[in-house]
Amino acid sequence: MEFSQWALAARQDIEAVLRRALEMRAPAVRRRGDQRLHEAMAYGVLGGGKRIRALLTVAAGEAASANRQDCIQVGAAIECIHAFSLVHDDMPCMDDDALRRGQPTVHVKFGQAQALLVGDALQTLGFELLTTLSVPAEQAVNLVRVMARATGLQGMAGGQAVDIEAVGQAMSQDALQEMHALKTGALISAAVEMGGLCGSISEQERQALGRFAARVGLGFQVADDVLDVSADAQTLGKTPGKDAAAGKPTFVALLGLAGAQDYARGLHQSAIAELAAFGPRADRLRELAQALLGRTH
């Protein structure tokens, strides 16, 4: 199967899990407030998106010979976490973005109070989705732990806190990488690790997957910075050049456009090298790395 077909099928299955999860939780009575929250959650989590994190989970699950439906559901859980972070990130007190994937952001369409609750309830839904898998209960507990670490103070939320205090500040490359390792890298790494946890792999393979994920996560951010200055709004689905204009430190500002492109290429190659021992089981991971990091070179 072509990669694009594989990705399309996985994306459809992930979205089917999300749609069903929301349908099952639809308020039974006609009550304005939670019906509107329900609608806004669907808008926030089902409004397109490339489902990169969930695809990483499904692809890592293939490398670990995991049950596909479990990986799809774990991927859907991670997409809930990702969507919650976008909804909160877009709010006026954070990045104040009016557009996301070319559409009005949740707070623009539903108001700030609902947007706050949408993010809160999507995080919750992510954890709830990890409680109805077919994996052994010990593995389900591990999945909750890994996702929680990647989401909270020691992961995404911590990285966002560094980010909001970094606006207008000079930042070394090391500091910038640390920030991204938390802000976006932690959840990307968790996505790969959780795919592995759904199946069975050796400790050595687990570590190789971890290094792969760290490189892909960082490379993805470098590629994002490159595209932020080189792509137009239509391709990007958001306002280009916004990070630079907001005085946020970027890899392009630190390394120049060509330097950042080179850096992304190097990360891409070293990520692929980590997958050698997996053989063809890791083909989807290789194709995903190409799709994510090959965009800039």
Add this chain to the structure above:
Amino acid sequence: MEFSQWALAARQDIEAVLRRALEMRAPAVRRRGDQRLHEAMAYGVLGGGKRIRALLTVAAGEAASANRQDCIQVGAAIECIHAFSLVHDDMPCMDDDALRRGQPTVHVKFGQAQALLVGDALQTLGFELLTTLSVPAEQAVNLVRVMARATGLQGMAGGQAVDIEAVGQAMSQDALQEMHALKTGALISAAVEMGGLCGSISEQERQALGRFAARVGLGFQVADDVLDVSADAQTLGKTPGKDAAAGKPTFVALLGLAGAQDYARGLHQSAIAELAAFGPRADRLRELAQALLGRTH
């Protein structure tokens, strides 16, 4: 042991778990953003509070002959959820409260962006705390599921969504009770149920605890509405009469002050009646119900 001593000891143990959980997650490097988030999380979750929900967990755990340390940690997890909801609820786009327990609210002290992240990361911490208990993994997964249901669209977040759309609207007593059953009742019921899940009880006892919790949860809200009009700011730790002034529907507005006091008394009595089969194991639950609902009569 006197109830007040028991509650004090449990409260101290719960706060020790919260303090240690935060210490273990302190950012290793001196980095402004996540250190500030860490500090703000401690401010948000350790700034006093009666720990009612956690005490209910510990007391329900005693009724179910559960391991006390597990109940303490589960209680701490629920307090993380409760604290996250308060931090987000106080934000300008929700209730816009500047004071909480007589102190500046998190967004007043740390800014709105950090307050948003504090709530997000406290929710995450709550789930993470459920992954390191001594209960069997199957029970840990059940605990995650019960807490998630009580927190998200079908619980607290759903109730808050009803609340924000209800301001200035006429509301029947049924609709008001449904709103509170979601907004505050779901987490209070989860606190009791989760204490039971830490130990072992019969299905009949589980159901009795559920009915006890539903009555205590509702009665607690009725008592809150009574105190909102009858207490002063010092006793209350927040601005009194605010809900009524904001046009929010209350039980006092619906039933009158004396009617609401009667209603709280009736709920108190029927809650206690549900505990009959437990004998002395449920004494702490009885004392807690008295402390929570006996305030108004």
